[in-house]
Amino acid sequence: MVEGSDAADLQASGYVYRTSLGARFAAGIAAGIVGGVLMMGFMMTYASVTGMGVTMPLKALGALVYGVESLVAGPPAMLVGALIQLGFSIVLGILFALFVSRGTSTMAALFAGIAVGIAIWVAMDLFVLPFTNPTMAARVALMPLAYFIAHLLYGVGLAMTPAFIRTFTKERLNPGMERVAETQPIRKHRRLLWIGAIFAALIVALFIASFYLDGMIRARTQAAMNQKLKGYHVELARAHLQLVGGLLTLNGLRSFSRRIRSPRSRTFR
DSSP states (O other), X not given: OHHHHHHHHHHHHTOOOOOOHHHHHHHHHHHHHHHHHHHHHHHHHHHHHTTSOTTHHHHXXXXXXXXXXXXXXXXXXXXXXXXXXXXXXXXXXXXXXTTOOTTOOHXXXXXXXXXXXXXXXXXXXXXXXXXXXXXXXXXXXXXXXHHHHHHHHHHHHHTTHHHHHHHHOEEEEOTTOOXXXXXXXXXXXXXXXXXXXXXXXXXXXHHHHGGGGHHHHHHHHHHHHHHTOSSEEEEEEEEEEETTTTEEEEEEEEEEESSSOOBOXXXXX
16 A cells, blocks of 8 residues: 555656666766865865975875876876876765765765765775875875865765766656656766776776786796896895886895895895
8 A cells, every 4th residue: 555655646746766877877976076176176275385286196196106206207197196086086986876866865965975085084094005105195194184174075075976866867757657768968978987987997906906916027027137137136025017007116126246145236116
């Protein structure tokens, strides 16, 4: 009886809204971009006002690929930093969109978004940055409050997800019970969205996979270098090939004379 009554009410109202997976996906992308832009915009403004340089946050993000050299690498490091920020913001935005609906209230979405932002801040500050990007961790330590506020702003961006869901897709039943799909602009490009999602997932997968190849890369790089040296051989403490960007980073490279085992060069990156 309850289900029949609900159906009758829906028919009487003449409108039925359905949240599709495509709508959630598109809303997550949009909210992630808004949150990422708010976050990075605030960080860049704060860095500029305090004299650190407006581009410092982007360069610090780029250190995930370029290492400490990103601070002097210029536009390439800044571009990589911007892509990293937007990429992770979009991925997290999509995940957030899976747990909200078009009917989620503004206050509930804001509370959930800020809670997620704080959780990301804790994870990044305590676990992720110290191990994956110590260069950025050192810069963040100089402005802890600004970094926290930036994550709150990202949460505000995520809170816009229900509004984006309502914008991107809507399906209604007219009074004659004829199903009418109101095509929103985003639906016309659903295939492009899926291609973009697959491409983004591939980039993230390559980035993560690169850290599991360090042992093999170190051994092969060291062997290749020793084959070309005469009278000397090298030992390599660590080698990392970042598959996204193709950057090879060598740590702890030392050369030895084959006759006298004494180091001939200092450790460098």
